[in-house]
Amino acid sequence: MKRFMRMPSQKSTADIAAPNIAAPIAASSEGTPPAGPKKPTRERGRARVAALLAAASAVFAEKGYDAATMTEIAAKAGAPIGSLYQFFPTKAVLADALLAQYAEALMALLATVETRAATLSPAELAADLLAVLPSLKVERAAAFALIDARPDMVAQQGALRAGLRRGIAAILRAKSPALPPERAAAMAVTLLQMMKGAAALGDEPDLAHGREALAGLEHAARLFLTDALA
C-alpha cells in the first residue's frame, strides 16, 4: 500500500556502472524525484553497500517488496537505518539498485556464454542457455518480487528483458555469424521464454517430474536451435 512520501530531497541518478555488456538498464521509476544510490566513497562503504544489497535481496525475496521493511533490511545487514538511507535514499532506489545488480550479473553470465558460443554444439548451447537463469536463484526471486509488486517498475523490467534479449541474440550471432540480426532477435525472444521456464522449474525442487521436464525443455530448445541454425 502506498505510504506517505516525505518528498525525498532529489538526489542524483544511478551510478553503479555496468561492466561492459551490461545494457544501459534504464534508471529509475516514478517521475524523477528520488534517484540513484550514492556511490560509497571508501572501502568500508563499499562493503556496507554490498551487505545492504544482500540483505535487501534476501528480504525482498522472502517477503516481497511491500512487506519488506527498510528497518528489517538494515537490521539484517547489521547496519543502522540511517546508514541504509545514506546510500539508498528511497526504498524504490534500493529496489532499482537490486534490479540493476541482477541485470549486471545476468549480462556477465551471458557474456561468458558468448565467448564460448562458437565452440558449442546446439545441444550444448541449449544447455548452457537454460542454465543461466537458474544459477541466480535468490537474486532472481528478489528481482521477481520487485517486478511483480511495483507497477512503476515495469520500465525497469522491460530494460532488463531487453538487455537479456540482446545478450542472447549476440550469442546466437557469435555461434552463427550468418544469422540475420532480425532473425537472431526473434529467436532470442523465444529462447528467453524457455530460459525462464527452466528457471521456474529450478524453483520447484521437489516437483514430481522436474528433472524430466527440464530435460524436455532442453530437448525442445535443442530441436529449436538445430532447426533454426541449420
Added chain:
Amino acid sequence: MKRFMRMPSQKSTADIAAPNIAAPIAASSEGTPPAGPKKPTRERGRARVAALLAAASAVFAEKGYDAATMTEIAAKAGAPIGSLYQFFPTKAVLADALLAQYAEALMALLATVETRAATLSPAELAADLLAVLPSLKVERAAAFALIDARPDMVAQQGALRAGLRRGIAAILRAKSPALPPERAAAMAVTLLQMMKGAAALGDEPDLAHGREALAGLEHAARLFLTDALA
C-alpha cells in the same frame, strides 16, 4: 470482538465445471477464522460479488496485492467497503477467491481442448495449448500479482499449477492414449512452461519480434510434441 467462525460449506465458486479434469484447487490460507467468501443470497448480491471480483482483479493486476487497497477495490466496484467485507471477510480471502476463479476458468479452457485433443494434429495441439494462458490476460496478471506477493499463497499457487499440469497431461493422453502416464506428466510440466512463455509474450504487445517469437515458441512446442508423441 472476534468474528464468528463462519465455517462456510465451501462448495467452491466453481460451477462452470470442467469435464473430468477440474482439480479441486484447494482454498485455504491461515488458521481458521476468515474462511471462504460468503456466497451471495439474493440476486443483487450475486451481481455485486461479480463486480467486486472484477474490480479486485483489475486493481490487483494493476498494483499488486499489497499496494491494492480494499477501499479502492470497493470503490471501483461501486460498492461500499462494508459490502466488500460482507462477501470477502479478508483481503486474503478475496485473493483466494480470485485465484480460485482463475483456476476454474483455466481448467474449463483445458477441458475444451481435451475434448478436441484426439482430432488435432500435433501442430494444432501446440497452437491450442499455447493459446490457453494468453486468453485470460487480466485475470492472469491479477493471479500472478497475488502469487508473487503472498508468501502464504504458495500453496494456492502449487495447487493451481498442479491442476494445470493434470489438465495438460489429460489432454496428452486423450491425444495419445498409449502415452505412459508418467511420461505424460513430465511432458505436461515442460509444456506448461512453454505456455507460460507464450502468455508472457502476449503481455508485451509492442514487443519487437513478438509475433515471430510466439511462432518460434509454437514451433518448438510442435517439434517437442511431434518428437515425443511419435
Added chain:
Amino acid sequence: MKRFMRMPSQKSTADIAAPNIAAPIAASSEGTPPAGPKKPTRERGRARVAALLAAASAVFAEKGYDAATMTEIAAKAGAPIGSLYQFFPTKAVLADALLAQYAEALMALLATVETRAATLSPAELAADLLAVLPSLKVERAAAFALIDARPDMVAQQGALRAGLRRGIAAILRAKSPALPPERAAAMAVTLLQMMKGAAALGDEPDLAHGREALAGLEHAARLFLTDALA
C-alpha cells in the same frame, strides 16, 4: 470505542415497570434520543425479550459492554438481529434494561429480607444482607461490566446504588424502628460497601482464604450492627 450513531429514531422511554419496592431507577443515559425498550405485546414477545436479556447479560458479563456485539447477543438468544432492535432500539437501551432488571431483582431480594428483619438477630441480619449481592452472580457481572464501561451510565449506577441504600435503610428501620432515619441511611451506605465486598469475594471462588475472609466480613458486619443497634 464510539461508533457511528445512525441517529435512532427517538422512541419512547422505559416501560418495564418495577414491581413495588423497585425504586424508580432512573431511565436512560445520553441526552434523550434512544429511550426505553418496547414492551412486548404478547406472550411470545415476552419470552423473546427474556431470552434477549438473558443473552445480553451473559455476553456483557463475558466480554464487557464494548466487546459485546449486538449480533452475538441476538444469535445467542436465537433471535434475528432485527428482532433485537425491535425491542431494544439501541445497545445503550439494552444495557439500561439490563441494569434496570438487575436493580429490580436486587430490590426484590432486599424486600424479602425486610419482611423478616424484625425477627432476625443482628448476626442473622448481617449474614442475610451479605448474602444478597453474591446471589446474582452473572447478572452482577453483567451490571458491573456495563457500569464500568459506559461513562454515560454513571447516573444509572447512582440510581441503582440509591435504591439499594434505601432498601437497606428500610430493613434497618424494620429491625429497629427507633433508629433515626438519618442514622439508618448512613449505616446503609456502610453496609452496602460490606455487601459489595462479600460479592467480590464470591467472585473469586478459588481464593486462598476466601471462606475465612467472608466469615471475617460477616463478623465485622455483625460487630457493626450490634454496636450500632444497641
Added chain:
Amino acid sequence: MKRFMRMPSQKSTADIAAPNIAAPIAASSEGTPPAGPKKPTRERGRARVAALLAAASAVFAEKGYDAATMTEIAAKAGAPIGSLYQFFPTKAVLADALLAQYAEALMALLATVETRAATLSPAELAADLLAVLPSLKVERAAAFALIDARPDMVAQQGALRAGLRRGIAAILRAKSPALPPERAAAMAVTLLQMMKGAAALGDEPDLAHGREALAGLEHAARLFLTDALA
C-alpha cells in the same frame, strides 16, 4: 509486516521500590509479540512517557478501556500517535503499564504503613489502611476501568490483588508478630474489601451520608481489628 519481538529485559517500571513487600506484580497478556513498554532512552523520552501514562490514565478513567482511543490518549499527551506506539506497542501494553504503575504506587503506600504499623493503635491502623486506596483516585479509576473491560487482564488483576493482600498481611504481622500467617492472610482479604469500600465512598464526594458512612466503615474495621488482634 510483523513487528520484531522486542524481548525487553522487563526490569519493571518499578524503582520506587517497596521495603520488603513489593510483590513482583506480573506483567503479561497475550502470546509474545508486543511485550513490555519500551524504556525511553533519552531524557525527552522519559518525560514523554510520563505524559503518555498520565494521559492514558485520565482517558481510561473517563471512558473505559474500549472507548478510549489511542489517538485521543496521544493527543491529550501532546504527542503524535507514532510516539505513543514507540513506547507502548499495543493498547494492551499501555494498559498493563498503567496497571503496573498503579500497583507499584499502592505497594509503596502499604510499605510506609508497614514501617509504622508497630506504633499504631488498632484505630489508627484501621484509619491508615482505609486511607490507602482513596488516595490514588484517578489512577484507581483507570485501573478499575482496565480490569473490568479486559477479560485477558484478569491475571493482571489477580496479581494486583495478591500483592495488596500480601502487603496488608505483612502490616498485620508487623503490628502483631504473634499473629499466625494464615490468620493474617485471611484477615488481609477481609480488610482489602473494606478498603475498597472506603475507596468507593471516596469516589462519591457528594454522597448524602458519605462522611458518616466512611466513619462507620472505619468503626467496623476497628472493631474487627481489635477483636482479632486481641
Added chain:
DNA sequence: GATGAATGAGTATTCATTCAT
C-alpha cells in the same frame, strides 16, 4: 558524518443501525 528516535498519513477491518424485501 553517523545514528536511531520521532513522525503521521494510510490501511485493514469491525459493527451499530437501518430498511428493503
Added chain:
DNA sequence: CATGAATGAATACTCATTCAT
C-alpha cells in the same frame, strides 16, 4: 410485521523517511 443484508464512520497499528543529537 419480521428479517438479515447493506452501510460507512471509526479505530488500532505500521513503517518510510527525516533530522536532532
